[in-house]
Amino acid sequence: MLTDKIKQAKQTLDAHVRDIVNWHFDPATGCQFWLEYADKLDFDPRNEIGGYEDLKMLGHFEDYWLRGGPVRKWVPKAFQKDPIYVFETGGSTGVPKARINIRDFQTDYELFSGTLSDASFPPGADWLMLGPTGPRRLRLAIEHLAQHRGGISFFVDLDPRWVNKLIKRSKHEELELYKEHVTSQALNILRAHDNIQCIFTTPKLLEALCEKIDLAKMGIKGIFCGGTEMNAQFHRFAREELVPGIDFVPTYGNTLMGLAVNKPFDPADNYAIIYYPPAPRAVFEIVDPDNPDQLVGYNETGRVALTTLTKEFFMPRFLERDEGDRAEPIEPYPWDGVRNLRLLSSLQQSVVVGVY
Amino acid sequence: MHIPLLRGGKPYESLNTVEVKDFRTGQAVAQLSQANSGLIRRDLAKAAANKSALDALPVHELLQICKNAAALFLEAELPLNSGSQTPDDYVRNLSVTTGMPESLCRINMGKIHKVLDDMAAVLGGLTRGLDISILDAGWGEQGGRSLSYSVQTNNLGAILPNNSPGVHSLWLPSIPLKVPLVLKPGSQEPWTPYRVIQAFLAAGAPEQAFGFYPTDYSGAAEILMRTGKSMLFGDAKTVATWEKDRRVQIHGPGWSKVIFGADQADNWQKYLDVLVDSVSTNSGRSCLNASGVWTPAHGREIAEALAQRLAQIEAKSMTDPEAGLAAFVNPQVAEHISRLVDDGLNQGGAEDVTARYRDGGRIAEVDGATFLLPTVIWCDRPDHPLANTELLFPFASVVELPQDELLAKMGPTLVCTALTEDRKFVHEIMSAPNIDRLNFGAIPTNKIAWDQPHEGNLFEHLYKQRAFQSATH
Numbered sequence: 001m002l003t004d005k006i007k008q009a010k011q012t013l014d015a016h017v018r019d020i021v022n023w024h025f026d027p028a029t030g031c032q033f034w035l036e037y038a039d040k041l042d043f044d045p046r047n048e049i050g051g052y053e054d055l056k057m058l059g060h061f062e063d064y065w066l067r068g069g070p071v072r073k074w075v076p077k078a079f080q081k082d083p084i085y086v087f088e089t090g091g092s093t094g095v096p097k098a099r100i101n102i103r104d105f106q107t108d109y110e111l112f113s114g115t116l117s118d119a120s121f122p123p124g125a126d127w128l129m130l131g132p133t134g135p136r137r138l139r140l141a142i143e144h145l146a147q148h149r150g151g152i153s154f155f156v157d158l159d160p161r162w163v164n165k166l167i168k169r170s171k172h173e174e175l176e177l178y179k180e181h182v183t184s185q186a187l188n189i190l191r192a193h194d195n196i197q198c199i200f201t202t203p204k205l206l207e208a209l210c211e212k213i214d215l216a217k218m219g220i221k222g223i224f225c226g227g228t229e230m231n232a233q234f235h236r237f238a239r240e241e242l243v244p245g246i247d248f249v250p251t252y253g254n255t256l257m258g259l260a261v262n263k264p265f266d267p268a269d270n271y272a273i274i275y276y277p278p279a280p281r282a283v284f285e286i287v288d289p290d291n292p293d294q295l296v297g298y299n300e301t302g303r304v305a306l307t308t309l310t311k312e313f314f315m316p317r318f319l320e321r322d323e324g325d326r327a328e329p330i331e332p333y334p335w336d337g338v339r340n341l342r343l344l345s346s347l348q349q350s351v352v353v354g355v356y
Numbered sequence: 357m358h359i360p361l362l363r364g365g366k367p368y369e370s371l372n373t374v375e376v377k378d379f380r381t382g383q384a385v386a387q388l389s390q391a392n393s394g395l396i397r398r399d400l401a402k403a404a405a406n407k408s409a410l411d412a413l414p415v416h417e418l419l420q421i422c423k424n425a426a427a428l429f430l431e432a433e434l435p436l437n438s439g440s441q442t443p444d445d446y447v448r449n450l451s452v453t454t455g456m457p458e459s460l461c462r463i464n465m466g467k468i469h470k471v472l473d474d475m476a477a478v479l480g481g482l483t484r485g486l487d488i489s490i491l492d493a494g495w496g497e498q499g500g501r502s503l504s505y506s507v508q509t510n511n512l513g514a515i516l517p518n519n520s521p522g523v524h525s526l527w528l529p530s531i532p533l534k535v536p537l538v539l540k541p542g543s544q545e546p547w548t549p550y551r552v553i554q555a556f557l558a559a560g561a562p563e564q565a566f567g568f569y570p571t572d573y574s575g576a577a578e579i580l581m582r583t584g585k586s587m588l589f590g591d592a593k594t595v596a597t598w599e600k601d602r603r604v605q606i607h608g609p610g611w612s613k614v615i616f617g618a619d620q621a622d623n624w625q626k627y628l629d630v631l632v633d634s635v636s637t638n639s640g641r642s643c644l645n646a647s648g649v650w651t652p653a654h655g656r657e658i659a660e661a662l663a664q665r666l667a668q669i670e671a672k673s674m675t676d677p678e679a680g681l682a683a684f685v686n687p688q689v690a691e692h693i694s695r696l697v698d699d700g701l702n703q704g705g706a707e708d709v710t711a712r713y714r715d716g717g718r719i720a721e722v723d724g725a726t727f728l729l730p731t732v733i734w735c736d737r738p739d740h741p742l743a744n745t746e747l748l749f750p751f752a753s754v755v756e757l758p759q760d761e762l763l764a765k766m767g768p769t770l771v772c773t774a775l776t777e778d779r780k781f782v783h784e785i786m787s788a789p790n791i792d793r794l795n796f797g798a799i800p801t802n803k804i805a806w807d808q809p810h811e812g813n814l815f816e817h818l819y820k821q822r823a824f825q826s827a828t829h
Contacts, residue, residue, distance in 0.1 A: 170597035172577050207394030211401070233372035233392050241398060271371055 120247030365563025509584025610643030617776025655756030
């Protein structure tokens with residue numbers, strides 16, 4: 001029964017919240033940022049926060065906390081001797097946010113791997129990642145995903161920050177040349193390595209690639225696609241015209257959260273993109289933009305509040321720059337999801353969303 | 357109501373839509389499909405095949421199709437996705453989503469009809485009398501000479517505006533010139549291009565000749581990048597990016613003007629009707645409307661008289677048959693423009709002369725619609741910020757300066773109506789590189805002679821004359 005699964009998932013989430021809060025606010029294991037934060041509170045979160053709902057006591061995680069250093073303030077004491085990665089967000093909204101990582105990205109992509117079909121993402125097949133590498137988590141994450149499935153990943157980089165500058169400056173010709181530069185590298189790799197059967201790329205780059213070759217004829221069986229501009233129309237266009245016959249898997253990921261999976265394809269959804277977060281490691285709440293403590297009703301539109309709950313990173317109820325419709329729990333993911341995620345209407349004029 | 361994309365003339369309902377709204381109530385009049393840029397790119401890859409469909413028809417047949425389409429556009433109930441649209445539906449929808457009164461919508465409808473109906477004469481104007489059937493074979497003889505023209509593109513892209521449906525007449529000749537269309541309509545005005553296409557299809561034009569892609573900024577850039585030739589309508593900022601791209605014909609602000617020579621300035625009263633028509637016809641929404649009256653004498657008197665006449669134009673309901681003023685779809689834009697005028701006035705050296713002839717302010721509201729009332733500014737110098745400003749309502753500045761400085765200081769001018777018989781000044785005007793269309797005498801700037809080439813000659817944009825010899829005929 002779905003209702004039982006929802007109840008069970010909530011209990012799991014509440015228990016996980018208690019573990020994570022205990023970890024991050026314990027002087028023996030927590031990071032400098034949260035320990036100093038706790039000093040300013042008139043309560044001890046370890047005593048007062050008994051479940052997810054209680055996270056409201058901590059307010060909303062603020063965007064600017066992640067912009068600028070020292071980045072070590074985010075490293076939990078328990079991990080101080082481990083190798084530390086720092087990953088940045090896309091950088092389309094000023095100084096990029098930086099998040100430390102130890103093994104979260106590997107865990108996230110191993111969990112995601114479990115949702116992929118072996119028929120369309122065959123174990124042992126090689127991958128091509130065509131998209132932003134640089135300071136982002138994505139490059140290492142895709143490589144780990146390929147390795148986790150027994151494959152090797154090839155890479156072609158795209159610098160989204162440069163793309164955003166070209167768009168802002170209306171340098172259409174240069175943008176076209178850059179896109180051409182990126183896709184021609186991808187073609188060379190695809191032609192030279194015939195064990196590549198899986199691709200990660202972004203909607204715009206997939207369009208550009210499909211203009212040059214038939215990916216099915218090149219032996220591609222599965223496409224894992226994420227990034228900006230993924231909407232129902234693109235989903236339909238991809239399945240019907242760009243890559244018919246290839247398994248097309250839309251995803252929503254970011255450095256702060258991990259990777260949300262799309263609801264398994266169902267023609268009844270009319271290509272709507274419905275993402276579910278990897279609970280209990282991450283949670284979506286769809287909230288009233290004017291009153292972020294208030295959830296909107298199912299199928300109503302609201303702002304995405306994102307919570308990340310891992311031992312490496314604790315981010316309670318961060319208000320994303322995205323909005324979407326609140327989606328009901330389903331059997332494989334018995335917790336809230338988000339339908340038709342898009343840039344927050346109030347920001348649509350001011351943020352350049354690139355080709356990646 | 358859902359307005360679909362047209363991909364090779366065939367309707368396609370996108371899952372991404374925007375609402376086309378009644379500007380007074382905010383209620384959706386239609387859902388407008390939005391094309392993703394990849395879809396546009398994919399369709400543009402079929403450009404050569406689409407052109408073949410038009411090439412298969414001789415020009416005389418295409419001209420007959422234009423004539424039939426003219427009547428259908430004006431009178432027929434035409435398909436609108438799964439439903440249909442009568443001429444009255446078209447006018448009503450156009451009016452409530454663009455703010456243009458129904459009376460002006462009908463006048464613009466007539467303009468489009470006229471161009472389609474008289475297409476042979478229009479092509480004559482564009483080609484300066486070429487026997488257009490030369491395009492069928494690619495070459496021919498005229499006046500004892502071999503002539504040949506090569507087409508420069510497989511399609512014509514057009515990024516279209518919302519301000520006035522009359523501008524759509526500019527791309528219509530593309531069909532008899534055998535070049536398929538790739539249209540991106542304005543977000544509030546999909547109605548006219550969609551109806552024109554339906555009229556063409558009903559008249560027997562091949563469906564492959566028509567692409568209709570409502571889309572966003574990136575989709576528009578895709579059209580401009582990937583069509584061999586295109587037209588871009590927009591404000592100065594929008595068109596600036598593309599100004600150096602020879603594939604793109606720019607239709608930006610007109611800064612059209614009426615100028616007096618010293619010899620005629622004393623007779624200004626006899627030209628007052630020309631001034632009024634130039635500034636206010638079509639609610640001042642066209643780049644052909646005058647935004648400046650430049651004269652070596654009597655500037656104050658001209659400004660007073662023009663203001664007095666224009667102040668008689670009132671804001672009226674959208675359905676009033678006497679309405680001559682268009683409303684602003686977004687009231688904030690009207691407020692912003694009015695503030696911009698006030699900021700200019702506050703710098704000194706300029707006066708809103710109309711203010712003395714109006715009851716109340718520059719902004720008016722009627723039936724839930726916001727208007728800017730006609731405004732005439734007297735400027736005491738040509739470099740005043742308001743002296744050479746074009747705004748989306750009947751707005752003109754009157755500037756007085758010596759005749760010998762006038763041409764150099766008036767800047768780019770799409771249409772110039774010159775009121776002078778001074779032969780030296782006439783010669784200087786004829787030689788002025790900053791003037792595009794030129795009228796001498798009492799001809800309002802907005803009066804179009806269809807047998808003359810339009811601004812940015814479409815034929816020259818699409819075709820290139822080449823040297824041609826043949827020993828085989």
